[in-house]
Amino acid sequence: MSPRPPSLIVVVGSGGVGKTTLAAALGIAAARGGDDTLVMTFDPSRRLKDALGVGDEAAEREVEVPCGAPAALAAHLLDPRRTFDQLVTRYAPDAASRDRILHNRFYDHLSGTLAGVLEYMAVERLFEVARAGRHARVVLDTPPTRQALDFLEAPERLIGFLDSGALRVALKPWFDERGRLRPTSHLGLLGRGVEALLDRVVGLDVLRDMAEFFQAFAPLYGGFRERAREVQALLRAPETLFLLVCRPDEEAIPDAMFFARRLRDAGHRLGPLLVNRVHPRASARRAGTSAAPRVQEAGRLLAWLEERDRRGLASLRALLASDGELVEVPLLGAEPSDTAALGELASILRGRLPADVL
């Protein structure tokens, strides 16, 4: 009577906790379990490409990863800017308006962070993949925590932005055909005074670029809002599960708990907390009376690291409702650099995660 495993696993956590590696291992574990699986990542690091044995072509399309599992595993590297460009190309009514957007200075320089547009583009791509339904399961690796919050809130922020007065203001026909500010151009001398003032404060060419940018986008807005709502629903669907990854040290705890709360408050389904890179417990280690001083020093450091991890784990357990909400992943002797090493990690995850996750 095990519930159906999630069809979308979103792996979240702060930078440097090992999200990307765990996402890849989860993908292998799912493929071994017989589900056709796609791993999507934001992380452009060479390590994942090497570990999964895929090249840059994975940024263009989904690439098959040979991992000896009964089901297929594919990898896809997300490039938000490329997705944005593709979206513009697809929705633009004609080549001229497409080029107006793609060559707009504002788009080029600044659109990157405008209202989380890039984050939104990643969700957009995810949605397309999920809707195409070619994979039984999708594992998504996200950017670090703070950006991941942007990422999750991107659909909402975009809807908020589209519905706010900001857009109405931006969409007004500010400039006439001659590039003069329209609201001032009929005012003669006074109008030119206002224009000169605006020019002095921010520069008219900036305003012109911005106005053009928003106007060029106008035909796309309706579709965007619709899409953003659907994406929101996907992230809150019962088949979507969030897995939060953190390190065991106590410094990482506030970050992890903060993020867990935000996810729950936002109505997302949260799986067990993955505590990654836990130093193994010393199994009745001898006091090392004969050991050289260097080994003793290393021993003290190791003892402290273990003890620190135990303390962190104890605090985390105290903060969680039940023991089943936490899964320890041990520190390994090597960073997984091929599918075989990732497979080892996949086995550990399969052994420790509950059946309704993997």
Add this chain to the structure above:
Amino acid sequence: MPRRARRPDAKSLLDRLAAAELIVVTGKGGVGKSAVAGALARLASRRDRRVLLLETDPRESLHQYLAVPPSGGEILAVAPGLHLQNLHPGAVLDELVREQLRLDALSRRVLASPVYRHFADAAPGLKEIAVLGHAFRLVRGLARRGAPRVDLVVLDAPATGHGVSLLAAPSLAAEVIRGGPFGRMAAELSRFVADRESCAIVTVALAEEMPVEEALDLQRMLRERLHRQADLLVVNGLLPPLDGADGRSDPEDPLVALYRRRRELAAQQLVRLRRGWRGPSVDLALLPLDRGPELLDAISDSLAARLDRPIAPEPA
């Protein structure tokens, strides 16, 4: 306002860092960036510099190293010559609006309007510029109302993204917005961060793949965008060597074996880092100490011991 002349006795790297007006400490989360920022601030304050240690993370952490309560956004004196502030970039922007508009009723309307909120949230680089601008105004004596006199700001830069997005924000804005008060401010800040005498950049990394990647990336982007280099790389959290141990005679403890393998991994990353990094760097050993004053003391001592030496000539 005349620029503060470079101190003539700046002989060591530490002298040079302490003589700057801003030290930006960058690095990924969890690399010990805050401890290094705290240590540099303390060392500079001991050189008779009036220092403000500045963080922008909504969850404060620097106060733990100084054994003081959280600053809650205010500038607090925490030690002789040392102030601490947790800055909310949004508050700096709101303050600027109030200052520019002067009329209370008008600024209240602007601050409450969704247009402003969306703009403040989303306008690229605005928060970064607000943080740098805050530091600039403090060290140049342009800050308002009872702000303490500060010679040096040590900024514990946000952990997410590249430190370069913070440092490049003014020049990107200045490129788009030419002229006008905002454009002029962006241009001034962009000169400020490009000038190595005014603004020092310290990068903290671990000998792990992603932090090494990020440090090398930062170096490349600093060169491309700001035509400058970082002033110091701190490699933190290194495992001390085991060599010279007669581990062979003992059937090796699996933990010691793990330690050895982790050290080897770190050594490979160090080779990558050394091959790619141009400029001074120091290594700090992992210390069995939790975040707190004791760790800050230890890191301050290690940094002082390594940085307070005559500078080797820089490679051209």
